[in-house]
Amino acid sequence: MLVLMLALALGLGAVVPLSATADDDITLMKILDLVSQDSPRRVAFAEERHLSFLTEPLRLSGELAFDPPDRLERVVLRPKKEIMEIEGDLLSLRTLPTDPSIRVRLADYPALQAMATALRGLLAGNQAVLSDAFQVTPSGTAENWSLRLEPLSGPVRAEIAHMELTGVAGQVQSLEIFEAAGDRTRITFQSLN
Amino acid sequence: MTRRSLLRLLALFVILAVIFAALARWVPVRTDLSFIFPDDASSDTELLMGQLQQGPAAGVILIALAEAPTGDLVALSNDLAKRLIESGRFDFVTNGTVTTGRESLGALFDKRYLLNPPVTPEMFTVTGLRDALETGLADLTTSIGAARKELFAADPTSRLDQVMAAWSDAGPRAGLGGLWMSEAGDKAWLTVRLAAGEVDLTRQSHAVETIETAFAEAVEGLGNSARDVTLTITGPSVFAVRTSELIRAEMQLLTVASSIAVAVLLLLAFRSIALLLIVALPLGLGVAVGMVAVRLGFGEIHGITLAFGGVLIGIAIVYPLHLMSHSRAPTGLPTAIQGVWQTLFLGMATTVVAFLPMTLSSFRGLAQLGVFAISGLVVAFIATRWLLPRLIPEAVAPPIGAWSRIGLPDRWRRQGRLAVIAIAVLAVPYLWTQGPALWEGDLRNLSPTPPAARAVDRDLRREMGAADVRYLVVIRQPTMESVLQQSEAFLPRLDSLVEAGDAAGFQTAAAFLPSDAAQAARQEILPDAPALRRNLAAASEGLPFDPAIFEPFVASVIASKDGLAVTPGDFEGTGLDGQLKALLFQQGEDWIGLIVPLGLKAPEKLAALVRAENNPALAFWDLKAASETVVAGYRREAALWLGLGGLLGLVVLLVALRSGRRVAAVILPIGLSLLLTAAILSLMGTAFSLFHLLSMLLVMGVGLDYSLFFNRQEESPDDVLRTLRANVFCAMTSVTVFAILAFSQIPVLHSIGATVSLGAALSLVFAYLFAAPPARSVS
Numbered sequence: 001m002l003v004l005m006l007a008l009a010l011g012l013g014a015v016v017p018l019s020a021t022a023d024d025d026i027t028l029m030k031i032l033d034l035v036s037q038d039s040p041r042r043v044a045f046a047e048e049r050h051l052s053f054l055t056e057p058l059r060l061s062g063e064l065a066f067d068p069p070d071r072l073e074r075v076v077l078r079p080k081k082e083i084m085e086i087e088g089d090l091l092s093l094r095t096l097p098t099d100p101s102i103r104v105r106l107a108d109y110p111a112l113q114a115m116a117t118a119l120r121g122l123l124a125g126n127q128a129v130l131s132d133a134f135q136v137t138p139s140g141t142a143e144n145w146s147l148r149l150e151p152l153s154g155p156v157r158a159e160i161a162h163m164e165l166t167g168v169a170g171q172v173q174s175l176e177i178f179e180a181a182g183d184r185t186r187i188t189f190q191s192l193n
Numbered sequence: 194m195t196r197r198s199l200l201r202l203l204a205l206f207v208i209l210a211v212i213f214a215a216l217a218r219w220v221p222v223r224t225d226l227s228f229i230f231p232d233d234a235s236s237d238t239e240l241l242m243g244q245l246q247q248g249p250a251a252g253v254i255l256i257a258l259a260e261a262p263t264g265d266l267v268a269l270s271n272d273l274a275k276r277l278i279e280s281g282r283f284d285f286v287t288n289g290t291v292t293t294g295r296e297s298l299g300a301l302f303d304k305r306y307l308l309n310p311p312v313t314p315e316m317f318t319v320t321g322l323r324d325a326l327e328t329g330l331a332d333l334t335t336s337i338g339a340a341r342k343e344l345f346a347a348d349p350t351s352r353l354d355q356v357m358a359a360w361s362d363a364g365p366r367a368g369l370g371g372l373w374m375s376e377a378g379d380k381a382w383l384t385v386r387l388a389a390g391e392v393d394l395t396r397q398s399h400a401v402e403t404i405e406t407a408f409a410e411a412v413e414g415l416g417n418s419a420r421d422v423t424l425t426i427t428g429p430s431v432f433a434v435r436t437s438e439l440i441r442a443e444m445q446l447l448t449v450a451s452s453i454a455v456a457v458l459l460l461l462a463f464r465s466i467a468l469l470l471i472v473a474l475p476l477g478l479g480v481a482v483g484m485v486a487v488r489l490g491f492g493e494i495h496g497i498t499l500a501f502g503g504v505l506i507g508i509a510i511v512y513p514l515h516l517m518s519h520s521r522a523p524t525g526l527p528t529a530i531q532g533v534w535q536t537l538f539l540g541m542a543t544t545v546v547a548f549l550p551m552t553l554s555s556f557r558g559l560a561q562l563g564v565f566a567i568s569g570l571v572v573a574f575i576a577t578r579w580l581l582p583r584l585i586p587e588a589v590a591p592p593i594g595a596w597s598r599i600g601l602p603d604r605w606r607r608q609g610r611l612a613v614i615a616i617a618v619l620a621v622p623y624l625w626t627q628g629p630a631l632w633e634g635d636l637r638n639l640s641p642t643p644p645a646a647r648a649v650d651r652d653l654r655r656e657m658g659a660a661d662v663r664y665l666v667v668i669r670q671p672t673m674e675s676v677l678q679q680s681e682a683f684l685p686r687l688d689s690l691v692e693a694g695d696a697a698g699f700q701t702a703a704a705f706l707p708s709d710a711a712q713a714a715r716q717e718i719l720p721d722a723p724a725l726r727r728n729l730a731a732a733s734e735g736l737p738f739d740p741a742i743f744e745p746f747v748a749s750v751i752a753s754k755d756g757l758a759v760t761p762g763d764f765e766g767t768g769l770d771g772q773l774k775a776l777l778f779q780q781g782e783d784w785i786g787l788i789v790p791l792g793l794k795a796p797e798k799l800a801a802l803v804r805a806e807n808n809p810a811l812a813f814w815d816l817k818a819a820s821e822t823v824v825a826g827y828r829r830e831a832a833l834w835l836g837l838g839g840l841l842g843l844v845v846l847l848v849a850l851r852s853g854r855r856v857a858a859v860i861l862p863i864g865l866s867l868l869l870t871a872a873i874l875s876l877m878g879t880a881f882s883l884f885h886l887l888s889m890l891l892v893m894g895v896g897l898d899y900s901l902f903f904n905r906q907e908e909s910p911d912d913v914l915r916t917l918r919a920n921v922f923c924a925m926t927s928v929t930v931f932a933i934l935a936f937s938q939i940p941v942l943h944s945i946g947a948t949v950s951l952g953a954a955l956s957l958v959f960a961y962l963f964a965a966p967p968a969r970s971v972s
Contacts, residue, residue, distance in 0.1 A: 049333075049334070049339075051333070051342060053345065053346055053738070053739075053742045054737045054738065055737040055738065055739060056737035058330070058333055058334050060334045076334070076335070079331050079334055080331050080332070080334055080335055082335050082336060084336060087264070088264045089264055089267075089268060090263060090264040090267055093336055093337070100376060102337075102372070103263070103267050103372050103374060103378070104267065104271075104290055104372060105267050105268050105271050107268075108271060109340070112336070183342075
């Protein structure tokens with residue numbers, strides 16, 4: 001009986017604070033509303049890649065554009081120019097706009113697919129895209145939210161442990177990717193102007 | 194016909210069927226190009242034959258996907274490539290990104306510093322390593338670099354990429370480094386290669402089936418948007434499979450159509466289907482004995498000998514038809530044979546003598562054909578002379594009453610003769626002025642592949658920049674090592690062609706497998722472990738690396754330096770094995786290395802480069818020109834033997850007929866029909882091949898029989914009509930059967946059909962017009 005009471009109390013304790021702060025806490029729907037309405041279509045990004053065999057992170061920067069419903073363009077400007085376009089299940093890579101493209105299927109590159117799905121779902125405000133691919137755990141407030149995404153599909157989970165998106169109201173601030181093998185990539189976004 | 198005769202006849206056919214079943218097992222049928230090659234067994238001829246039918250491109254199948262959105266094509270291409278690799282039927286599969294075996298190089302991975310491109314001492318100095326590490330670091334920030342980060346520690350200088358680049362076939366330009374795709378994104382390409390070695394029809398058809406099934410499954414997996422996607426496959430294997438399917442389907446159709454046509458004709462002639470069996474028996478026996486004779490004489494029979502021998506024995510259809518036509522109640526066949534056998538014998542003997550020289554030909558196929566036709570015709574004659582009259586003595590043909598109304602007045606025949614001679618007089622200068630254009634020199638045009646399929650192949654090859662093996666540089670040396678060394682010495686000379694845009698590149702064994710000498714030189718260049726570690730540590734200074742992570746790299750360099758040299762055996766399982774064996778092989782005592790140009794635009798420049806070497810080990814080959822030489826030699830020899838045979842036949846006729854005028858009446862219509870057949874075919878745009886020449890033999894054979902019968906002395910006016918009837922039905926049978934064959938899509942069958950049907954019809958008409966039978970002796 002005592003054990004049962006204790007379990008109930010603990011259980012309630014875990015639930016009660018959540019329901020008690022429901023007004024100022026955040027839901028996935030709310031974040032998607034904010035982002036899909038306010039987020040600019042084109043942002044600058046800075047990326048840090050922490051690789052296990054490097055003593056310092058790799059740094060690169062460029063611009064990211066989203067064209068609803070599902071087109072992403074990621075242009076790396078430094079240190080080496082590269083243009084990546086993702087549309088549907090097709091990924092094209094070029095060094096210069098005039099170069100012939102290398103085209104691959106997104107599904108063959110689970111890590112890129114996970115990143116593309118997260119950004120496309122978030123920026124298009126499409127809850128189904130996110131919840132089909134990830135277990136989504138929102139936290140924080142509307143003014144300072146974060147989303148923890150854990151991949152559901154096997155091939156993606158073999159490469160990506162989880163991802164973390166953060167934002168302030170309608171602005172996405174960062175995406176952090178935690179790879180299963182231990183490497184970590186942190187991308188921060190800034191509005192252009 | 195009595196029931197007992199019919200049963201006897203049927204029993205004989207059962208025996209014949211059993212004989213054929215046994216022959217099918219006992220007589221090996223050869224289907225390669227050896228029919229057309231001389232028996233001189235020179236090593237160049239053997240190599241040429243090998244290259245024409247099993248060259249480096251023989252096992253390659255090109256695949257194109259089109260008519261779907263770009264994204265679907267990408268997905269389909271990758272899916273298809275994976276399925277084809279998993280099928281295990283192919284040595285090598287690639288679409289530019291999904292590729293057999295390249296991820297598991299096995300023993301070659303650790304020996305990669307011995308492979309091409311050559312290593313230099315500068316690569317392993319502090320500066321060289323520093324440059325490589327800085328480049329590698331920058332590459333890690335790209336998507337492609339990031340995808341290979343697991344390999345970075347083992348291969349920080351991207352040596353693997355350099356080796357792969359040196360190996361890569363020049364694929365479609367638009368897709369270099371990625372998926373093979375047209376720039377517009379509306380076509381995706383793949384190539385697969387069957388395993389090396391004997392490529393047989395069963396394996397080829399399994400391969401084609403595998404591709405088609407995998408494609409259907411991949412499309413299924415994509416759903417609706419890819420519904421209209423098209424699959425195009427081409428290559429020698431696909432041709433072989435498609436052609437044999439086509440030949441089988443056409444043969445069935447043509448056999449059924451011509452059997453029905455012949456049955457209807459004979460029914461019209463003799464009002465009895467059973468008599469069809471009588472006609473078929475001598476022919477069947479002739480073919481069976483022909484096969485036995487060739488098997489005994491040559492140990493095997495060539496497929497073309499079998500097909501053409503069967504056609505030539507068709508001459509013998511004249512024998513039973515004359516026998517039948519001359520039979521009448523109540524005496525039947527035994528009396529009829531007495532009336533016709535001497536003429537039949539003269540026809541048979543003349544033809545056989547005319548074919549005799551052919552048996553001496555240095556072209557094995559031609560010699561086989563002579564033996565086959567001679568033994569077959571003799572046996573068909575024997576069967577007609579002695580077997581048929583005993584087997585069914587009571588068989589009789591219907592009365593010839595109606596035939597008395599057929600015939601031309603002498604005045605018309607005279608005018609007809611003048612008209613034919615006038616046309617012939619025009620035909621001679623026409624054919625004369627055609628010169629070499631009269632002849633088909635290209636061996637590929639003799640291939641049974643329909644022209645439409647060859648056009649698809651040519652277009653796809655151009656789009657994909659795939660090798661179309663017509664030109665080769667052949668290196669012949671006593672050892673593999675010296676072939677590789679000669680290649681290495683010569684290859685740099687070819688750079689000028691690539692720089693000038695005259696060639697896209699070259700495939701050769703030395704690109705994959707450096708000579709032992711070159712490998713030993715590279716082992717000398719590679720640093721030892723302490724030196725490499727020292728330089729690595731210095732090169733990593735200031736870069737975000739702990740030099741200790743590069744131990745796998747050090748291990749590879751040391752394995753290359755101290756280990757055994759790379760041998761052809763190391764390529765097993767890498768997907769390059771088949772290509773290596775096609776480009777470097779042993780022939781008799783010699784080793785042969787091939788250099789195959791890709792996208793060659795200026796063959797004369799390549800020929801000049803080879804000539805400038807002045808090296809007896811190197812030879813420039815134009816397979817088309819070489820095969821044209823072979824074909825022309827064949828034609829010359831065939832013409833020689835046929836001419837000699839014609840002279841011998843003439844001697845036989847002179848001895849038998851004992852009158853120059855009668856001999857002239859016999860051979861003039863044959864000569865005229867051959868001349869006009871040739872002129873008409875040439876006017877219709879036909880270039881003559883060996884197959885036309887052989888078809889002319891048949892025309893000569895049947896024409897001789899028509900002529901001999903029209904020119905013989907008949908016992909009675911009724912016998913004249915019986916001869917006319919027999920000749921008309923002989924000609925109608927030949928014309929019908931071969932006119933049906935002329936509808937074939939297969940060039941060879943079409944040319945035989947057109948030649949024989951036209952020639953047989955003209956032979957009959959001319960033999961009738963020019964016949965000058967001796968007046969019946971008044972007794």
